[in-house]
Amino acid sequence: MTGRGPTAALSAAVALTLLLLLSGCVEVRGTAVRGQSSGRSGSVSNDSLGLARPFLPLPAVTPAAVPDGYDPGADAAADIAAAQAASHADGRPVLLDFGSAWCQDCQALTALVRNPGVHLILARNYHTVTIDVGHYDRNMDLAGRYVSLPGSGIPALVLLGADGTPSRPAGAEQFADARSLSSDQVANLLVDWLYPGN
Structure with missing residues (x-):
């Protein structure tokens, strides 16, 4: 085994997570840490952090008819x-x-x-x-x-x-x-x- 410790594994996990977030393949949900004045470093809440959405959804479009050939009798x-x-x-x-x-x-x-x-x-x-x-x-x-x-x-x-x-x-x-x-x-x-x- 190489000398890879927990720091290298954590760095790889962070890099993979960032890659997935930037490519839009992951929905980001989880916990947010909020600071409190009671001296504790923070508390955990179940608030959503948001969604990774790099592309806007396309609006629904009703397809128009596409003629097939030339109709000599058409107006x-x-x-x-x-x-x-x-x-x-x-x-x-x-x-x-x-x-x-x-x-x-x-x-x-x-x-x-x-x-x-x-x-x-x-x-x-x-x-x-x-x-x-x-x-x-x-x-x-x-x-x-x-x-x-x-x-x-x-x-x-x-x-x-x-x-x-x-x-x-x-x-x-x-x-x-x-x-x-x-x-x-x-x-x-x-x-x-x-x-x-x-």
Whole structure:
């Protein structure tokens, strides 16, 4: 045996306790020592010392619907208005996706949206609206309010803030070549868009 005595064992126990406290794995409860004027060094009470909580709990969020594909029969203007009303109520941005079922990159994006991680990010953080543009002959007046489709290609993604202000976030142009994107790249872009300027 080495010459480790009770002091070394106590130091190791204190170090382990501190490590567990700092990592948030331990709930701190126990006794507190309070000084008294009677000359005794202190008395023991059963007051709680508190809880080690390094992370705030996430608020409960009702997932929003995530469209699956482009519906040529949908009323796109009404869908956008409904998403904006929901955004105004909960502060989540609206994500507009202009595309069509014939487009291979739109099909690739639809498949990427079905990925559980991407789907969860969309459902928890966005109000997503897909707008079918056909062969650039459907909903073009509506699309023109937000993006120039002949210049951007499809799918074209646009963000609307809670106040309805449109923006083309950094990296949105990558979706016109969605076949080259991985689900991780899509998830990273969607998360980055939630924290502009960081």
